[in-house]
Amino acid sequence: MAIVKFKDFSWTYQGYKKPTLRNINLSVKEGEFLGVIGRVGSGRSTFCMTMLGLIPHFFPGRIKGELVVDGLSVEESSIAELSTRVGLIFQSPDTQLTGAGTTVEEELAFGLENLGVPQKEMNKRVKKMVKLIGLESFRNRSPFELSGGQQQKVAIASVLIMQPRILVLDEPTAQLDPLGTSQVFDLIKKLAKKGITIILNTQKINYLAEFADRVAILNKNKLVKVDKARKILTDVKLLRRNGIIPSVYTQLSEQLIKEGLYKGSLCLTLGDAKKMIKKVVKK
Amino acid sequence: MTPIIKASKVTFTYPAKVTALRDINLELNEDEVTAIIGQNGSGKTTLVKHFNGLLKPTKGEVLVEGKDTRDLTTAQLSKIVGYVFQDPDDQLFMSKVYEEVAFGPKNLGFKGKELKSSVKNALKMVGLWESRKKHPLDMNLNDKKLVTMASIIAMKPDVIILDEPTNGQDHQGIVKVESLINKLRKEHTVIIISHNMELVSKVADRVVMMYDSRVIFEGSPKKAFTKKKLLNKTYLKPPLITQLGQGVKGMPSDVLTINELVKELQKVSK
Ligand SMILES: Nc1ncnc2c1ncn2[C@@H]1O[C@H](COP(=O)(O)OP(=O)(O)OP(=O)(O)O)[C@@H](O)[C@H]1O
Ligand SMILES: [Mg+2]
Numbered sequence: 352m353a354i355v356k357f358k359d360f361s362w363t364y365q366g367y368k369k370p371t372l373r374n375i376n377l378s379v380k381e382g383e384f385l386g387v388i389g390r391v392g393s394g395r396s397t398f399c400m401t402m403l404g405l406i407p408h409f410f411p412g413r414i415k416g417e418l419v420v421d422g423l424s425v426e427e428s429s430i431a432e433l434s435t436r437v438g439l440i441f442q443s444p445d446t447q448l449t450g451a452g453t454t455v456e457e458e459l460a461f462g463l464e465n466l467g468v469p470q471k472e473m474n475k476r477v478k479k480m481v482k483l484i485g486l487e488s489f490r491n492r493s494p495f496e497l498s499g500g501q502q503q504k505v506a507i508a509s510v511l512i513m514q515p516r517i518l519v520l521d522e523p524t525a526q527l528d529p530l531g532t533s534q535v536f537d538l539i540k541k542l543a544k545k546g547i548t549i550i551l552n553t554q555k556i557n558y559l560a561e562f563a564d565r566v567a568i569l570n571k572n573k574l575v576k577v578d579k580a581r582k583i584l585t586d587v588k589l590l591r592r593n594g595i596i597p598s599v600y601t602q603l604s605e606q607l608i609k610e611g612l613y614k615g616s617l618c619l620t621l622g623d624a625k626k627m628i629k630k631v632v633k634k
Numbered sequence: 635m636t637p638i639i640k641a642s643k644v645t646f647t648y649p650a651k652v653t654a655l656r657d658i659n660l661e662l663n664e665d666e667v668t669a670i671i672g673q674n675g676s677g678k679t680t681l682v683k684h685f686n687g688l689l690k691p692t693k694g695e696v697l698v699e700g701k702d703t704r705d706l707t708t709a710q711l712s713k714i715v716g717y718v719f720q721d722p723d724d725q726l727f728m729s730k731v732y733e734e735v736a737f738g739p740k741n742l743g744f745k746g747k748e749l750k751s752s753v754k755n756a757l758k759m760v761g762l763w764e765s766r767k768k769h770p771l772d773m774n775l776n777d778k779k780l781v782t783m784a785s786i787i788a789m790k791p792d793v794i795i796l797d798e799p800t801n802g803q804d805h806q807g808i809v810k811v812e813s814l815i816n817k818l819r820k821e822h823t824v825i826i827i828s829h830n831m832e833l834v835s836k837v838a839d840r841v842v843m844m845y846d847s848r849v850i851f852e853g854s855p856k857k858a859f860t861k862k863k864l865l866n867k868t869y870l871k872p873p874l875i876t877q878l879g880q881g882v883k884g885m886p887s888d889v890l891t892i893n894e895l896v897k898e899l900q901k902v903s904k
Contacts, residue, residue: 391804392774442775442802445723489675496650499720499798500674525802526720528673528829530869554804557874596805599832599874599892606896612903624878631899632882 353378354517354548355402359416362397362406371397373572374416379550384543386563386580387552390594393569395552396442399521402550403439404430421516435466438515440507442522447506448494455490455497455505456481462513476512484508485534499526507535517548524555536562556598560584560619568593585617600624607631636700637661638793638823639685639715643694646680654680656847658694664792667815667824669834669855672844673868678827679720681844682795685825686715699792713742716786720797720827722778723771731757731773731781732766738789756788759817761810776807783814794818795825800833812836831873835859835890843868856888 355378362372371394379385389395400406404425407414418425421436441447452458456477463473481490484504489497494505503526510518520539524532536558543549543562553559559566559580566583568575570593576583583589587597587605596602600618604627607613612631618624639662646655654677662668670678683689684696687703696703698714716738719725728734736753744752757763760780765773770781779799786794799811808830815837818824828834834841834855841858843851845868851858859865859872871877879889884902889895 389804391776391802391807443721443723445721492650492652496648496652498675498679504674522802526674526798526829528869529871531674554802594804594806603875603878603892603895606892607899610896610900612896612899621874621878625881628878628882628899632902 352381353419354381354421355379355550356419357401357416358418360401360418361415362401363413364397365411365413367412369572370415371572372401375574377567377574377577379548381548382543382546384549384562384564385551385577386559386566387550387569388554388556388559388566388583388595389569389575393594394572395569396521398569399439399519399550399552401425402433402517402519403437404428404433405439434513434515436515437517437519438510438513440510440518440520440523442525444499444502444506444526447509448502449509450495453493455486455492455494458494458505459509459512462509466513480508480512483538484511485531500528500531503527504531504535511538511542515547517550518542519550519552521552522554523551524553532558556584556595557600557620560598568595570594581619585619587617603627638664638699640697641681641684641691641694642697644681644684644691644696645693646684646689647692648680654847655684655691658849660842660849660852662793662823662825663840664823665819666839667819667826667837668840668842669838670825670827670842670844671829671831671834671858671870673870676844676868677847678844679797682717682797682825682827685793685795686717687711688717709742712738712789712791714791715793715795716789716791717795718779718782718786718797718799720801722775722782725782725785726770726778729769730766731762731768731770734770734781735766735785735788738785742789752788752790756784759787760784760814775802776804776810779803779807780810780814787818791822793823793825795827797827798829799826800828800830808833831859831871831876835873835876843870856890859890860887 357375357377360375361370363370387395401418402420408430414426451461459477460473507523524535540562563580565577566580567577590597604618618627641658641660644655644658647653672678687708690704735756739749739752757766760783762780800808838855841855842849851864859876875892875895876889879885879895880887885898889898
């Protein structure tokens with residue numbers, strides 16, 4: 352069943368003539384992991400904000416068509432209502448952190464407190480999240496006295512702790528080191544296995560290739576194509592036409608095919624590339 | 635050659651009692667591109683904020699062009715060292731791109747023709763001259779970051795520090811940043827902080843690796859990416875292509891690019 356459904360959906364920010372999202376039609380099934388790719392400025396961040404109702408309730412503008420999230424019409428529901436079902440992780444932690452708490456732990460508890468989660472349950476969840484995302488060494492510090500990457504981790508934790516049924520992530524690991532990035536992606540993968548619906552906007556095609564069920568391409572404010580992850584991510588013509596560079600593994604296989612060193616299909620993941628190299632070396 | 639920046643025994647503790655730098659000794663040479671790498675929270679941003687005087691050492695000293703940063707005013711220092719913030723929203727505040735870029739040089743006393751030409755030159759360099767009338771906060775992240783870079787370039791400092799210049803950018807953005815660094819290196823000493831090892835391997839002459847508030851390695855990117863033990867300890871990883879090469883028997887462990895790897899594979903398969 353579709354848990355998110357865009358129907359002829361368009362959005363124009365106030366003061367702008369052209370829509371930032373244009374005639375989007377898309378159904379996301381419950382429990383699905385959807386990757387979203389496209390150039391900066393293609394409308395991806397706006398797309399992410401629609402599902403929590405920041406559009407149209409926080410940013411003024413004009414909607415056409417319809418967006419239904421978990422049975423709620425986004426236009427007719429409040430952000431508060433939507434936020435019990437949808438968690439949105441922003442690209443910039445500054446946007447996310449409320450500053451309501453004087454410590455990292457309080458920042459994490461803030462949302463739960465608002466929902467009226469009992470103290471005991473709250474403490475338990477905070478503790479668990481601190482451990483999962485690796486915040487131990489600064490859990491009692493102010494969220495504003497942290498490094499950029501540490502802040503991003505806190506922002507991610509503050510959304511995950513709400514246990515949303517639908518998780519929308521807008522470039523969540525831009526500032527994270529390799530360890531932090533894989534911790535976060537592992538966690539997302541676990542949540543996906545539990546049946547949480549994931550919509551992930553990222554430039555890191557390598558990760559999408561491993562996890563996503565389907566991938567959608569946005570370009571110039573339109574949804575260009577949605578299909579199985581591997582199909583989209585190895586369609587180098589389609590990617591390049593939309594300003595997206597294929598994964599390094601794909602590029603390597605293209606090059607090896609061109610040089611006549613390898614005959615086979617294009618690689619996508621590290622696993623593919625390792626197999627390919629074995630073949631090339633054995634020859 | 636005398637170093638343009640020299641840190642001696644620098645220790646720094648934030649008011650919140652967090653010690654973010656311990657006994658840092660580092661010399662940066664003029665006209666080199668240095669990349670500082672390390673885990674989140676290892677002290678990279680704290681260190682470079684010492685180079686432009688945003689922070690002053692708790693112990694030890696930082697010399698910029700031979701002068702102790704404690705003896706220089708922020709204005710004097712910003713003529714020499716420009717710092718582009720990790721998060722562009724921390725830096726942008728004017729309502730027009732042009733004004734944003736003109737703000738710094740104006741403050742330094744640039745006037746008339748000199749002001750105009752430095753702003754124009756900086757905006758052309760980042761490819762945003764056509765967007766000069768836009769509102770910076772209305773721009774996409776790629777372009778916002780480029781505006782913050784232009785506003786530092788316009789001040790014509792000798793040293794330009796870029797804190798995570800490719801943070802959140804798409805491929806076109808990354809390509810732009812790379813070519814910008816290659817332009818900047820002709821006239822400036824450039825320092826970048828980055829988690830993007832592909833970028834580091836392409837542009838850096840020298841890599842400084844940080845771990846837990848200390849500098850634990852200095853050397854060329856090729857050397858840095860073959861230091862398996864250090865990389866493991868800091869949870870850093872070489873570029874993906876280097877990792878692939880390191881998995882093949884008999885192949886050099888410092889293959890950095892797709893082309894290098896293809897060449898090596900040609901040798902092996904013959
Ligand atoms: N204003 C502050 N007050 C107290 N501690 C701080 C402050 N800013 C940073 N820190 C701490 O100092 C240490 C170094 O932080 P720094 O910002 O230099 O890290 P970084 O290497 O730039 O990390 P990142 O890759 O996440 O940006 C971290 O432990 C961090 O928590
Ligand atoms: Mg930093």
